[in-house]
Amino acid sequence: MSDAATGTTAPAPAPSAALLAVPRSGWHVATVASTRRETPNASRIELEVDGWPGNAAGQHLDVRLTAPDGYTATRSYSIASSGAGTRVTIAVDKLPDGEVSPYLVDEVRAGDMLEVHGPLGAFFVWAPDAADAAAAGEARPVQLIAGGSGVVPLYAMAEAHGAAHDLTSFRLLYSVRSPDDVYFADELRRLAEASAALQLDLVYTRRSPAGWPTPPARITREVLEAAVIPAAERPRVFVCGSTGFVERVADWLVELGHDARSIRTERYGGT
Amino acid sequence: MSFITRGFSGCSRERDERLPPGQTLVQDFPVLSAGPTPEVDTAEWEFTIRTESSVHRWNWDEFTSLAIDDVDTDIHCVTHWSKLGTSWRGVSLDTLFEQVETEQEYVMAHSYGGYTTNVPLDELLDGKAWVAFEFDGEPLEPEHGGPARLLVPHLYFWKSAKWVRGLVMMEQDEPGFWEQNGYHLHGDPWTEERYW
Missing domain, CATH: 3.40.50.80 (Nucleotide-binding domain of ferredoxin-NADP reductase (FNR) module)
Known part of the structure; x- marks a missing residue:
């Protein structure tokens, strides 16, 4: 992330234990590999994410959707999968007045491409103990x-x-x-x-x-x-x-x- | 690298110019916390500013007897929601720093419950920050940071430390709790300084 270094002369943060365990975040292009109904109100979406660095259990990602006129909407979703590799699973609950969740639950299908930013969060995570x-x-x-x-x-x-x-x-x-x-x-x-x-x-x-x-x-x-x-x-x-x-x-x-x-x-x- | 998402049209077209990029307007007041809400009794509450040479202290009565500002402002959370035209009451950091002599340019805000966040001092002065104890005409609720929280509305809202109990001056900028756990060292919503 290039903007992390701008506007500050601060030293690099001292890494906490959690910091060391999680890969760096960035924007990626994700292709929908599969979707399925998870519950009557939710879908499970499996993504193939180009360049995904893997993620720890408990992290989340941002999904950004762009309309034909350039309008964008971004939301955060928890990740249901973890570990190395570029396959990432999310499960999305449809909110009644939602803008992004109805699209992800009802509209998205295999082959669609989405922009995702992640993996995010280094605190609400768990890693297997030694x-x-x-x-x-x-x-x-x-x-x-x-x-x-x-x-x-x-x-x-x-x-x-x-x-x-x-x-x-x-x-x-x-x-x-x-x-x-x-x-x-x-x-x-x-x-x-x-x-x-x-x-x-x-x-x-x-x-x-x-x-x-x-x-x-x-x-x-x-x-x-x-x-x-x-x-x-x-x-x-x-x-x-x-x-x-x-x-x-x-x-x-x-x-x-x-x-x-x-x-x-x-x-x-x-x- | 942005591209059009097949089948997505979106709901709202009226882009409010007060809304920073990547933010969505909400009417409710979502909560972002890393742990349980601490219970802080105003009888025990204390606010301190610690410099290289001294410690300044206020108890609740002393604090709420200081000059109080009415603040109408927009707030922006890193989790993509913004709330426009919120109203707060609190004490300006300019008022608190009137008596404080320091050469140090960085601040670590400390909260009851143990959380911390870092802000450069010049981003807290000149009418840019408050310690707020009322929201929408009512005492600030514990889940929103009551009895008192920092209010730094020009930065993402995690910088507005809930349950604030003091500021510690620092020689150099250092990451606080959220900044060590994935959030940006600075946090300007207009340039989307969300994550590191």
């Missing part, structure tokens, strides 16, 4: 907490955890409207079956599957307490969802004794 740290029992457990489409970056983390055969204890609490609205439903089930180190907990807020033990309801502090790794085990916690969901959950986690510095949050919003 195997020896996990073996020595030094790795801290990881609690993922998703509200709705906020599961996308957390799915990337769970998938990276499974792919690396990482032994770090992982738990994903996923609050979702109904069984039809679960993103990556098959993949999540397979990941949880394949690894004893990953536990999946679903909370249905509007409609539960037949025979589900509890009626649909929004998550409560009691449900949260029962379904997350206890504060005493010092988990690293990643929370992603709407602002209301994230604020509520993060406040409860602090009340339950989790160290605020161990809780990382990301919210979606806007159009």
Whole structure:
């Protein structure tokens, strides 16, 4: 990025640990490799991104669309995939008054080209622990907490955890409207079956599957307490969802004794 | 390298000239935070400016007794939303720096909760920045940075540190929390200084 160096005489930033783990961002041309319906309201889009440097689990990218008259619209989307390589998967929820999301969910098709900028963000990321740290029992457990489409970056983390055969204890609490609205439903089930180190907990807020033990309801502090790794085990916690969901959950986690510095949050919003 | 996206026409054609490139107008007030919202009691609240030679301190009562400005301004978030004509009340950094002697030209803003962001001092003076404690006629809500946040509206909004508790003068510019985690050292929305 050429403009990073202009207008300042500052020394190069001292790289944090996270900085070293993530590739540099830039603009790229992406070709849509495939699209499929993810839920009744969302699509999964697989992109082949020319020159993509790979990305860490949890990062996001910007998508820029340009109309024939030059009008542009740019939005940020979490990336559902991670690792080296130029294949990048996003999953997009259609917002009722949205401008970009309806295009991506309903209009885009294989072969279309999009401009993307990324990978972005170096804080809301997870990388597999060094195997020896996990073996020595030094790795801290990881609690993922998703509200709705906020599961996308957390799915990337769970998938990276499974792919690396990482032994770090992982738990994903996923609050979702109904069984039809679960993103990556098959993949999540397979990941949880394949690894004893990953536990999946679903909370249905509007409609539960037949025979589900509890009626649909929004998550409560009691449900949260029962379904997350206890504060005493010092988990690293990643929370992603709407602002209301994230604020509520993060406040409860602090009340339950989790160290605020161990809780990382990301919210979606806007159009 | 921009090219036309097949099948995309977009919604709005009325491009407001107050909107920087790559931004979209919103009516609500989205939130960007890296962690839980800290609870800060105004009885415990304190604001400090630390220079190479001294520390200046204000408690809540002292702070809110200073000259208060009404600020009407547009705000621009790096996550592509802008909000036009927002109204704030707060204390100008010019007022705070009246009593402060320093040779150092860079500032690190520190927040309750541990976050930091860097801004050159000359971008905080001459009517360009405030410590704001009211938004839209109400006390600033915690999720938007209450009880008080920095307000530097000519830069992307992550520079307007929420839950601000003090400024530390620095000899050289250094990256704060967001700047170490992917955001630009400076952050001018009109030249899209978003990421490094």
